[in-house]
Amino acid sequence: MKRCIVQIIIVCSMLLFFSNLAEATMPSPMKNTYIHDFANVISANVKEEINQYSEQLDQGTGAEIMVVTVDSLHGQEPKMYATKLIRSWGIGDKEKNNGVLILATLGQGEGNNDVVIAVGQGLEGALPDGKLGRILDNAFYPSASAGNLDQAFQATYSEVFRAVAQEYNWNGDLPAQTKEEDDIPTWLIILIIIVVIIIYSFFSKGGGGPRSGGYGGYPGSFGGGSSRGGFGGFGGGSSAGGGASRKF
């Protein structure tokens, strides 16, 4: 009986291990960045530049342009992989589905590497497949095949950026910051919360502490102010599978 249990545990842990391996083929996103250079091929200043542009664009229009490099797609179809990445990370706004993903592999050997630009439905008009293919041909391929990846990503990115900015008639202005929320000092917020908790526990009879349900509203009411402060997460955007890909 004991042996049986041990065997079950071993089988279960192996299943867990392998399911983790399967999951691991899709990288997880980091916070506060629009560029995930897992293959480590883009130089720091280009990264910073792309990051800044994407952040401003996100704040100005809600559209998110993400650059991702990986070593390999483990044999998956590039456009499908990119679509799934947009969906699982939620790139772009949830309502507008206006995310763009520039994804390249670098570890599959020359001529076998994939580069994809995938878009959410919201930007399929600004970036139709044919145009994306042209961008890859004209902006990405020449530099990438010559080994200049910085240049390739920069040129591709700026083409995509221009198309998205144009779609939203966005000229680089950031929306006016809503100052009121920033003016409330943190200590005052904490004080209010403490007072509310005290009042709550005072009125709830039996001294059993406040019901947890009573606080459901609080974190949300401050969330509105903090979401402006840089890229803290993903908009929840989706994609219907639009995009173009090339080998290089």
Next chain:
Amino acid sequence: MKKLLGPIGIIVIILVVIALLFIPKYNSLVTAEENVDSKWAQVENQLQRRYDLIPNLVESVKGYANHEQEVIANITEARAQMGSASSPEEQAVANDALTGALSRLLVVVENYPNLKADANFRQLMDELAGTENRLAVAREDYNNEVQQFNKHVKRFPGNLMAGMFGFEQKEYFKATAGADKAPSIDFSQSGTH
């Protein structure tokens, strides 16, 4: 009075319980069916788009490789077959036939560098490849919804409801093994033109 209320009260309670059990189930069946239908609409959109792109593609191939009659005829035939298919299963079969014909075209195209470099042809191939991917995504979404719906229909008490209100299990949009991969286009050689 007490004797009369007893059985009636029990019946009322049973009816209320049944209603409480079945109304949400019925509603979730309706919702699941709506989801299947809306995803199917997406699949049909992409099939239609693919269908519409083929004539342009055939034209631009003819411009460079007119004597590849067999490949061109295959594609035209597969397209016609797709036009006459109606049920999801028929459409999936026709769609696979078209995928096969297109991948044979891609092999042939390798022999025509001018065609490969043609801007119009490249754009068409990009649109087509994008459509293949959209179709693959739409198909997956549709099949997932069908799975959800069929689960509702098969399980208790959904199966009773389904029988009563005429919900039937939905067909999957199934591709044969190996045909579910969109043809990938390798333009790398002509990228330096």
